[in-house]
Amino acid sequence: MDFGLGHFIGLASVLFGIGAIGFLVRRNVLIQLMSIELMLNAVNLTLVAINRWMPGNHAGQVFAFFNIAIAAAEAAVGLAIVISVYRLKKSVQSDAVDLLKH
Amino acid sequence: MSGASQLVFWFASALAVLSALATVAMRSPIRAAVGLLFHIIALAGMYLVLHAQLLAAIQLIVYAGAVVVLFVFVIMLIGPSAETGLGQRGLLVRAASGGLMALVMGALTFSVIDYAPPMLAGVENCPPGAGAECGQFGGVQALGGILYGSAVLPFELVSVLLLVAILGAIAVARGRSAEEVAERKARKLAGASAGGK
Numbered sequence: 001m002d003f004g005l006g007h008f009i010g011l012a013s014v015l016f017g018i019g020a021i022g023f024l025v026r027r028n029v030l031i032q033l034m035s036i037e038l039m040l041n042a043v044n045l046t047l048v049a050i051n052r053w054m055p056g057n058h059a060g061q062v063f064a065f066f067n068i069a070i071a072a073a074e075a076a077v078g079l080a081i082v083i084s085v086y087r088l089k090k091s092v093q094s095d096a097v098d099l100l101k102h
Numbered sequence: 103m104s105g106a107s108q109l110v111f112w113f114a115s116a117l118a119v120l121s122a123l124a125t126v127a128m129r130s131p132i133r134a135a136v137g138l139l140f141h142i143i144a145l146a147g148m149y150l151v152l153h154a155q156l157l158a159a160i161q162l163i164v165y166a167g168a169v170v171v172l173f174v175f176v177i178m179l180i181g182p183s184a185e186t187g188l189g190q191r192g193l194l195v196r197a198a199s200g201g202l203m204a205l206v207m208g209a210l211t212f213s214v215i216d217y218a219p220p221m222l223a224g225v226e227n228c229p230p231g232a233g234a235e236c237g238q239f240g241g242v243q244a245l246g247g248i249l250y251g252s253a254v255l256p257f258e259l260v261s262v263l264l265l266v267a268i269l270g271a272i273a274v275a276r277g278r279s280a281e282e283v284a285e286r287k288a289r290k291l292a293g294a295s296a297g298g299k
Contacts, residue, residue: 003111004218008152010211011115015122017207021200022126027189030131030177034138037169038122041145052152053221055239058248061154065245068157068164069260073267075169079176080271086180087279093186 008049016042029085029092033078040071107151114151118144131184135173142166154240 019038026032044064051060082092089096121144124137142165149158177184238244249257278286 003108006215006217007111009217010215011118013207013210013214014119017203017211018119018122018126020203020207024203025196025200026126027191028131028184028186030173030184031126031134034125034134034173037138037165038125038141041141041165045145045148048149048152048154048157052154053219055222058240058245061157061240061245062248062253064154064157065160065249066256066260068160069264072164072169073264075172076267076271077274079172080275082176083179083275084277087277088283089280090183091186092180092184093189095189095191
């Protein structure tokens with residue numbers, strides 16, 4: 001069976017959906033951060049796939065490159081926040097992070 | 103596309119979906135991190151199918167080499183309490199939002215899956231008389247020329263962003279524990295009452 005651009009975008013939307021469901025349903029901050037990575041990767045896949053079908057320039061691949069750099073920075077800062085919250089609350093449940101409520 | 107790239111596409115897409123499901127569904131975060139690792143490797147294979155060789159290498163180096171290792175490091179630092187159950191609070195609302203998201207993404211998938219525009223020339227199917235840049239698509243030379251050419255300003259700004267992220271991560275992760283905060287507060291109160299006498 002041959003495959004076209006629609007297959008890549010459909011796969012990317014499935015992966016984005018899995019990431020979004022994980023972010024919404026899970027309450028473990030580490031898993032939620034990994035779900036954000038899944039969503040960012042799905043967007044990268046659409047950018048690279050559309051660029052493959054319109055190869056006049058490299059705009060999609062350059063965008064994906066910057067996305068990867070920003071995702072790395074996001075993971076570093078997010079995990080630092082997880083460590084900081086764990087020191088205060090001894091928990092990685094996002095329900096436990098209610099410091100502004102009390 | 104050729105038969106080999108079709109094989110890689112179907113294998114990599116199956117691996118990507120299964121490992122994404124494993125990442126989201128695993129109870130233990132270390133297993134989820136291993137799922138994320140397999141997901142990233144599958145996507146790197148997908149980038150090879152899409153003629154983005156440099157991005158596939160960067161994906162493996164940055165994601166598999168740095169981000170997943172960072173996750174594993176933090177899970178190791180936190181220890182056994184990194185594993186938490188599903189939690190009872192707001193379970194119905196969470197399940198409903200997850201189901202709604204599944205519906206939206208399913209509708210989106212079915213609406214785009216048959217979209218098959220013609221592939222423009224410029225990668226493998228170079229027209230006769232095309233320049234030397236035809237066929238270089240996605241390689242180090244082509245992408246590097248753009249990163250140091252028209253995209254040089256955002257490329258340099260990314261280095262500033264990464265520096266700020268490093269400093270921010272250090273500043274945030276150096277915070278005190280709950281006991282230290284309480285002790286500091288008690289000392290401050292004692293000092294205030296001693297000064298008031």
